[in-house]
Amino acid sequence: LPALIQEALPLLHRLAANGYQAFFVGGCVRDAAAGRPLADVDIATSALPADVMELFPDSIPTGLQHGTVTVKTGGKLYEVTTFRTESGYADHRRPQEVEFIADLHGDLLRRDFTVNAMALDPKGTIIDPFHGLEDLRSGVIRAVGTPRSRFTEDALRMIRAIRFASVFGFSISHRTWKALRECAPLLRYIAMERVGAELDKMMKGPSPASAAAWLHASGLLSHTKEPLPPAFTAARPAALGGLALLPDADDRWAALSLALEADSKSAGQLFRRLKFSKARADALMSKLIFHEAVDAEAKEWWSNPEPDDFSMRKMWVSAALACGITAVRSWLDMTERMTRLPERPERLARLRQWTMQIPENGVASLNVDGREIAGKLQERPGPWLGALMRRLLLEVAMDHVANEREPLLDWCRQWSREKENEH
Numbered sequence: 552l553p554a555l556i557q558e559a560l561p562l563l564h565r566l567a568a569n570g571y572q573a574f575f576v577g578g579c580v581r582d583a584a585a586g587r588p589l590a591d592v593d594i595a596t597s598a599l600p601a602d603v604m605e606l607f608p609d610s611i612p613t614g615l616q617h618g619t620v621t622v623k624t625g626g627k628l629y630e631v632t633t634f635r636t637e638s639g640y641a642d643h644r645r646p647q648e649v650e651f652i653a654d655l656h657g658d659l660l661r662r663d664f665t666v667n668a669m670a671l672d673p674k675g676t677i678i679d680p681f682h683g684l685e686d687l688r689s690g691v692i693r694a695v696g697t698p699r700s701r702f703t704e705d706a707l708r709m710i711r712a713i714r715f716a717s718v719f720g721f722s723i724s725h726r727t728w729k730a731l732r733e734c735a736p737l738l739r740y741i742a743m744e745r746v747g748a749e750l751d752k753m754m755k756g757p758s759p760a761s762a763a764a765w766l767h768a769s770g771l772l773s774h775t776k777e778p779l780p781p782a783f784t785a786a787r788p789a790a791l792g793g794l795a796l797l798p799d800a801d802d803r804w805a806a807l808s809l810a811l812e813a814d815s816k817s818a819g820q821l822f823r824r825l826k827f828s829k830a831r832a833d834a835l836m837s838k839l840i841f842h843e844a845v846d847a848e849a850k851e852w853w854s855n856p857e858p859d860d861f862s863m864r865k866m867w868v869s870a871a872l873a874c875g876i877t878a879v880r881s882w883l884d885m886t887e888r889m890t891r892l893p894e895r896p897e898r899l900a901r902l903r904q905w906t907m908q909i910p911e912n913g914v915a916s917l918n919v920d921g922r923e924i925a926g927k928l929q930e931r932p933g934p935w936l937g938a939l940m941r942r943l944l945l946e947v948a949m950d951h952v953a954n955e956r957e958p959l960l961d962w963c964r965q966w967s968r969e970k971e972n973e974h
């Protein structure tokens with residue numbers, strides 16, 4: 552048994568010693584059986600939430616209406632949920648009635664897919680009424696019961712089916728797939744945030760391109776509650792093969808936009824519609840704006856046998872100062888790993904070299920402060936000073952002046968003299 556499950560055994564033994572049944576259920580059983588690392592450990596029990604809370608004084612009632620109590624033991628948190636059935640699904644998403652029941656079988660019956668509907672008892676025996684193990688071995692996502700009813704009850708299950716298929720490299724059983732295609736329009740009942748979370752898991756998985764292929768074939772993305780920008784719903788999965796080579800999920804989202812030739816505006820709309828956090832969407836936008844600013848010119852420079860390094864560097868550095876170093880790294884990573892451009896190690900090395908020269912913290916990186924500059928130039932601080940410091944930053948980033956107090960002040964004096972001469 553995996554360590555995470557071993558560590559939780561005392562909790563199950565405690566429930567058993569008090570006359571309750573208790574099992575590991577859901578994703579952890581599936582992942583343990585497949586030899587994959589476990590995300591978290593979920594426990595189902597015949598004990599009612601109040602019983603669980605009495606046995607474990609350190610527990611938190613995190614979802615009492617669903618029967619879930621979060622139990623803290625051995626420094627870890629576990630979700631312990633009372634066996635239950637669900638019924639009266641309203642709006643194709645949430646059950647109106649949750650009924651606590653005494654046996655495990657009914658609890659497994661409410662679960663979405665056979666591979667997710669297995670339980671493991673404290674002795675290590677698997678309870679597998681729907682042949683999830685067999686589906687796990689042959690790599691099939693199959694709805695528990697009648698696929699059509701299961702998707703009609705809760706339309707999120709359709710997008711989960713695709714998520715599991717793409718993340719595990721599984722197929723989807725014929726009947727489940729057929730029902731999914733028929734029920735696709737029901738996705739409009741599902742909150743965008745939940746759709747966004749599933750798409751994000753697909754993007755983080757080992758094969759975002761297969762997720763795109765599944766989504767494309769299912770038609771699901773044209774039925775979201777809020778419409779997604781057309782560039783993304785019409786995704787050509789073939790163009791996305793390289794995404795998996797990028798270690799960072801947000802770099803993948805950024806590369807997706809570039810691969811689908813979506814402009815940063817519609818990508819921004821995508822992130823808003825999928826309810827990404829503002830901070831995350833902002834970081835993504837910086838990447839995209841950088842990509843948009845440099846991509847065409849960088850390609851041109853890259854393929855030119857007699858490249859104009861000065862202009863390229865100026866453009867590169869200015870865009871980097873505007874968008875931030877993470878945006879630059881994401882472009883470099885994407886270009887290198889996805890071999891978007893012909894292999895030219897010397898060009899890549901040059902870009903990296905230029906990038907290293909760019910101070911990371913904007914004008915705050917300058918080894919001289921604004922007041923000192925104003926003092927030396929015998930001028931009152933004003934908007935001119937900010938502009939001058941940004942110019943100074945560009946000169947430093949271009950390696951035209953050393954980032955040290957004296958050279959910086961000299962440069963300012965020179966600049967001021969030249970300006971006077973102009974007048």
Ligand code: ATP
Binds near residue numbers: 578662663
């Ligand atoms: P992971 O945590 O890796 O995303 P998981 O299978 O643990 O996968 P969770 O969303 O954590 O997925 O749900 C835990 C379990 O609850 C699932 O394995 C499944 O048995 C059940 N489940 C979750 N969502 C649904 C749903 N919409 N319909 C039916 N059963 C569900």
Ligand code: MG
Binds near residue numbers: 578579590591
């Ligand atoms: Mg889980």
